[in-house]
Structure formats: C-alpha cells, structure tokens
Amino acid sequence: MTARSQHAGTSQSETALVDRFDRHVTYLRISVTDRCDLRCVYCMATDTTFIPRAQLLSLEEIVEIGSAFVELGVEKIRITGGEPLHRRDILKVFRELGALERLRELTLTTNGTQLDRHAQALRDAGVRRINVSLDTLREDRYRELTRTGRIERVMKGLEAAQAAGFERIKLNAVVLKNRNDDEVRDLTAFAIERGFDISFIEEMPLGEMPDLDRAEAFYSSDQILADLAEDYRLVPTTESTGGPSRYYRIPGVESRIGFISPHTHNFCEHCNRVAGGAGKPRRPRGAAQGDHPVHADQAEGPRLRSAGPTGHFPADEPHRGLTVSEAGTAAERYRPVMSDAGLRPAHEVVAIDEYGEPRSGFVAGERALTLFLDDREIVTLMTLGTHPEMLTLGYLLNQRLVPCLESVDSVLVDWEKEQVRVETFERISDLDEKLRHRTVTTGCGQGTVFGRMGDQIEKIRLPRRPIAQSQIYALLSQISDHNEVYQRAGGVHGCALCAFDNGEPVLHLFVEDVGRHNAADAISGFMWLNAVEGADKWFYTTGRLTSEMVIKVAQMGVPVLLSRSGVTHRGLELARKIGVCLVARAKGQHFLVYNGAEQITFDAVPPAVAGRPQSAGRRAR
DSSP states (O other), X not given: OEEEEOOTTSSSSSEEEEOTXXXXXXXXXXXXXXXXXXXOTTTOOTTOOOOOGGGSOOHHHHHHHHHHHHHTTOOEEEEESSOGGGSTTTHHHHHHHHTOTTOOEEEEEEOSTTHHHHXXXXXXXXXXXXXXXXXXXXXHHHHHHHSSOOHHHHHHHHHHHHHHTOSEEEEEEEEOTTTTGGGHHHHHHHHHHHTOEEEEEEOOOOOOBTTBOHHHHOOOHHHHHHHHHTTOOOEEOOOOOSSSOEEEEOTTOOOEEEEEOTTTSOOGGGOOEEEEOSSSOOEETTOOTTSXXXXXXXXXXXXXXXXOOOSOOOTTSOOOOOOHHHHOSXXXXXXXXXXXXXXXXXXXXXXXXXXXXXXXXXXXXXXXEEEEETTEEEEEEEEOOSSHHHHHHHHHHHTTOSSOGGGEEEEEEETTTTEEEEEESXXXXXXXXXXXXXXEOSOSSOOEEESOTTTTGGGXXXXXXOEEHHHHHHHHHHHXXXXXXXXXXXXXXXXXXXXXXXXXXXXXXXXXXXXXXXXXXXXXXXXXXXXXXXXTOEEEESSOBOHHHHHHHHHHTOOEEEESSOBOHXXXXXXXXXXXXXXXXXXXXXXXXXXXXXXXXXXXXXGGGTTSOHHHHXXXX
C-alpha cells in the first residue's frame, strides 16, 4: 500500500492511501485488545492464549496510529476488540480520536456487557454509531452461545445506549444452524420495535473451534433472507455505512436489515478498510501474513510506524496502578476483564419426612471451583457459586497472592470445567515462595492460608469508632431479613458489609455461601472492585470469629466485626493487637463484647434484663 499525493481541493488530506488494486482506503478498524469477557462458541476457545501485556499497543500508540491514518485520508475509525470496553482507560482513546477535525465518523463494536457503564461517556466523546453483538433473545441460549454471559447485561446496555442518544444502534447477529437460526424473525422484530438496525452475519471461517463444527453450523444469508421474506417485504437498497453489510428496507419501517456474507457473497473486492490488531503489524484486511506493514513513504507523507510496542513501562519498572483517591467513582475505577457467571443459590428437591410422606424443599447449591493464577493451579473452593468472580478476587487479595487490583488482567469462570482462570499483567514473582508455606486453619469452606498468617497483619492499626448498643440491635434485626438461602435451604453461612446512614443501618452487600470465608472473600472482592473504604463499615458473619476471619476483616480496613457465633482465643488475641472491635454471641437482643467495650455506649437495655439496676445489666453482659 502506498500514499499518493492528491490535487488540491480533491481530498481532506494531501495524501491518500491506495492499495495495489487501486482501492482508496478511507476506513480503519483498530482492535484495542484481544481479551473479552465472553467465550462465544464460534469465536474463542475457553483456553485461549492472549497477547502478552508487553506486546500490546499503548493507548497513546493507538491514538497516534489513528491520527496518522486520518492525516492520510481515513475518514472513519471503528474501535473493536476482543471487547474494547474492557481495556483500561479506553475512553481516553475515544475522546482523543473524537476530537480529530478531519475524522468524519468514530464508531464502536461491542458485546454490550459494559455498555450501561460507558454509553453516555462514549456519546459525549463523539461516537455517533455503535454495533452491539446479540445472537439470541433467550437467556438460556445466550449463556450457551457465550459460555459465560448474561443477556440482561446486554439489555441494560442497549437501554443505556438509547438514552445516550446515539444516531444509530445496530445489532450484529451471527446465525448458526440448529443453534439460533429459528430466531431470525424474533431478532428482526426486536430491532424494528426499538428502532435499531440489524445485520445477520454468516458464520466466519475463523479456524477450528472445539465446540462447533463450522460446516454443520453454516446458515447462509440467502436462507435467512428467505426466512424473513415469509413475514416482511424486503427491498434491496444501495445504502452503505462503509462496511460489508448489504442493506434491505421494509416499507414504512425505519430499521435497516443487513447481511454480511463472507461465504456466499464475498465482499473483498469492495473493501476500503485496513485493520489494526491490538499487538500486530497494520495490514489490509484479507492480506497475507507475509505482506508488509502499512506505511507511507516519507517523501509522500507521514510515515506510519509498524506495531512495535514502544513507550511502555520498562520491564524492570512495576506498573503503577490506581490508588483509591485516583480511582474516583466505581464506574470509573479499573476493572479486569471478567465473566458474569453467577449461579442460582438453591435447588428444589423432594425429601421424605418423619411420617413417610414426600415433602418438597430446597437444598443449597455447592460447586467445586478450581482457581488458576497465571496457569498455576492454586486451590479448589467449594462454593454456592453466586458471586464467583468477586470470590476469586477477594480470595487472591486476602491471601496476598496478588498485590493490587490493577495487576489483574482477567477473571474468567468456566463452570463446564469448574475452573476460574486469573491472568495478571506481570507474573507474580514470589508466588512459589507464598505457596510453599501453608497453614491449615479452623476456617469454614476453605481451611488453608498461604504464606505465614501473621506476616505484616499485626502492623495494621484500625480506627476506633463509637458504637451504640441500639445500633447493634438495629443491624441484627435488619440482617435477619436477608438470609434468604438459609431460610429456604439451610446449609450456608452469610456475611454482610454494613454501615449507618443518619442512624439507620444500611446493608451494602449480603452474601451467602457454603462457607463463611467464601462469603467474606466475595465481599472483599466487591470492595476491591468498587473502591469501597472500610473505615466506617461493620462486618457481620454467622460463623465463629477465628484468627483467619479477623485477618480478612482487617485487610478490608473494617474496624467492627460482629458474629452470631463465638470467638477463638487466637482470634481475640489478634483483634486486640490490631484494633478490631469484636462483638459475638450476637443473637436478637443479646451479645458479648470481647474487645473494644470502651467504644460502646450502652443506650438500650435488653427486655430480658429490663428493670434491673444498670450495673447488674452490665455485669450480665
């Protein structure tokens, strides 16, 4: 590909990109990451190997490449992935590219799972049109096709996109025979009802997939067109958005119906695009791997750099993560690429009662989840499975196996394999040393702590907060209304992150799991993801207050630990050293303060001891 000089007044730029087939390149697609939170059966295997962090283009390089192409006459840029909205600080790229005067259109292709968080910011940055992948309207089928996804997140994203005011929203649906070909009419009706465009895509010839026979799954655009013709009168048009879709109109309907047909209606001869991979040399779409990277000769125009990763952090310099103060709101805080693979907590069963009669009821779910950190098997957790991603992050934090949230690249749960795989940007250098030393604990649901339990924990000093006796009662009363799984099925423990607002108890998060440490780790993961400070919070658990539980709460920065069960001696000793207020045997309106009694104002004598002298009441406690 070369850069040709243009006559004055014939182009926005003095230089145009023209390939050897005399096609003028005006459209650039940039993949900003190869990572994705979904594992669609036609696109990505569950054990995909991603481009190493050090080989990814930086955000600054992406902007520089986009700007250089615009100078060479590119008028439209589409940002793609992987899932582009999972790239850290990606909005910076949209803002800077959207500000380029010569760029006519900036667009996005997304799977929609993060769109509800970013839709308005994308529109404000200058994105006019978006494409959202949606292959089915059925929740069960969406989970089957994506392996990890939840369709309600995409629906929320579409609602947010409509509210943000994008000029056009288009759905992209890959159609697979005997998988979702029976939904083409429903998808079309869904798009028409909401004013969306929709493009049906023939399954791409992208190599072998373990869960898909591409030949058997192939469903042609002509077959889709025939299916739709039974319900709609489709009129071909010459409209184009610069991409490969062939559009049809339905008289009286605003939506456009498109077909992308790489098999049956090859569009290569009309292609006006180049595609940039997240870490690969620029090359024309469809070009052979050996073709030269796209560049313009210095004599003819500005030279485009190939994809060599320059400007990254030196290998011997740690990547600087966000601090809590820099992170801002939860919506702005960095989040790793994550699946959304929560399971239902209870299952209906039939048991025989003491009279020999069948009785329906519920049992708690229990699944094995083996955690891999950078391909190293760490531990298998037995869990309810309702919050597997938060559980994983909280476990890694509380075990100190990763240094910070910003060091984590992705957290992907695959229940078919009963695995969660965590990738970090840089391998954990002291992981082997941490894993060599293990302590078998009195914990429920885990029972192993890596490294030496007391390392650095005793250096923590938590703030002492005033506590009213009436607050304890109010909190216990509210928590009793939230243990839904326990009430339905039993067999679980619960933990809660609590606070008080104008004297009223507030439950930020209540988690139940087969072990209380799993529930505690899930809450820790929630705090980590959302930059929640612990200094003004309380932590509640149904289980006993062991040293391991005290350690976890201390690492969350929470100074008050409340339990309906008892306290172990080691847990009490540790709480006294680091300043955790321990309130245990807390059932209804009775409790025992094991540490931090000086922080408590006894302002509400329990009914059971009403009428006694206050000193006697205190002795009873």
